[in-house]
Amino acid sequence: xxxxxxxxxxxxxxxxxxxxxxxxxxxxxxxxxxxxxxxxxxxxxxxxxxxxxxxxxxxxxxxxxxxxxxxxxxxxxxxxxxxxxxxxxxxxxxxxxxxxxxxxxxxxxxxxxxxxxxxx
Amino acid sequence: xxxxxxxxxxxxxxxxxxxxxxxxxxxxxxxxxxxxxxxxxxxxxxxxxxxxxxxxxxxxxxxxxxxxxxxxxxxxxxxxxxxxxxxxxxxxxxxxxxxxxxxxxxxxxxxxxxxxxxxx
Numbered sequence: 001x002x003x004x005x006x007x008x009x010x011x012x013x014x015x016x017x018x019x020x021x022x023x024x025x026x027x028x029x030x031x032x033x034x035x036x037x038x039x040x041x042x043x044x045x046x047x048x049x050x051x052x053x054x055x056x057x058x059x060x061x062x063x064x065x066x067x068x069x070x071x072x073x074x075x076x077x078x079x080x081x082x083x084x085x086x087x088x089x090x091x092x093x094x095x096x097x098x099x100x101x102x103x104x105x106x107x108x109x110x111x112x113x114x115x116x117x118x119x120x
Numbered sequence: 121x122x123x124x125x126x127x128x129x130x131x132x133x134x135x136x137x138x139x140x141x142x143x144x145x146x147x148x149x150x151x152x153x154x155x156x157x158x159x160x161x162x163x164x165x166x167x168x169x170x171x172x173x174x175x176x177x178x179x180x181x182x183x184x185x186x187x188x189x190x191x192x193x194x195x196x197x198x199x200x201x202x203x204x205x206x207x208x209x210x211x212x213x214x215x216x217x218x219x220x221x222x223x224x225x226x227x228x229x230x231x232x233x234x235x236x237x238x239x240x
Contacts (some may be wrong), residue, residue: 018168019224028165036159038231044155045148048138051233101233104139108231111158113171113221 015106019113034107037083042066043076047099050086056098059088135226139233154227157203162186163196167219170206176218179208 015027023031038044049065050057063073077097080086084103088095135147143151158164169185170177183193197217200206204223208215 018164018171019219019221020172021168022172023165023168025161025165028161028168032159032161032164035155035164039152039156039159041145041148041152044138044152045143045145048141048143048148051138052140052142099139099233101139104231104233108228108233111224111228111231113219113224113228 015110017109017112031107031110034083034085034103037079037085040076040079042068042072043080046073046076047080047085050080050097051099051104053098056096059095059097062097135230137229137232151227151230154203154205154223157199157205158227160196160199162188162192163200166193166196167200167205170200170217171219171224173218176216179215179217182217 015021015023015031038047045066046062049062059073059077062077063070066073077086077088081088084100086097087100088097090096135141135143135151158167165186166182169182179193179197182197183190186193197206197208201208204220206217207220208217210216
């Protein structure tokens with residue numbers, strides 16, 4: 001998925017925060033796909049390492065941080081990419097990953113609630 | 121889980137936004153549990169209906185909105201409750217559900233990114 005496609009998807013079809021309006025089935029299906037990508041502890045850690053990196057990070061700097069095989073890391077990265085949460089580019093030997101801020105912002109906004117409600 | 125326990129859990133152990141710091145394995149495990157609860161389209165719709173209700177909602181007003189059985193809805197509601205996202209109380213025949221704003225705010229903040237990053 002290209003950055004442009006993700007931007008359209010993130011900005012276009014969806015959504016008011018769930019605290020303001022119930023999701024329709026299509027919106028729920030799209031949101032659930034993103035949450036499923038984040039529902040594995042290794043993927044969520046990977047996502048946080050990529051999101052907190054300074055711009056982008058080499059896959060060679062990701063694999064050493066986990067007690068699982070390289071192919072397993074690659075699988076998890078593919079799931080994050082297919083959910084539109086990260087994107088990547090191969091340069092020579094290595095693949096470099098970066099977060100897709102629009103997508104993260106979209107999913108964060110989906111769960112946001114007004115301050116007044118938070119103090120209930 | 122009581123409201124008080126959830127408040128302690130939501131406010132205490134975790135986390136900086138993933139755009140600011142990588143999660144440690146314990147934080148990732150807790151976050152993944154919440155995202156897993158939101159990773160099913162029916163559960164996410166249920167969560168949105170409860171979160172956008174005016175305060176609370178009777179389970180009797182939830183079941184009619186889905187083409188699945190009452191016990192299936194009950195199962196999904198239990199998963200949301202165990203993740204700390206909703207709480208409930210039985211009154212007479214019916215159970216009433218409401219959102220846990222602190223928990224929603226916590227998970228929203230986990231994915232939040234600074235505006236400047238979002239314009240990348």
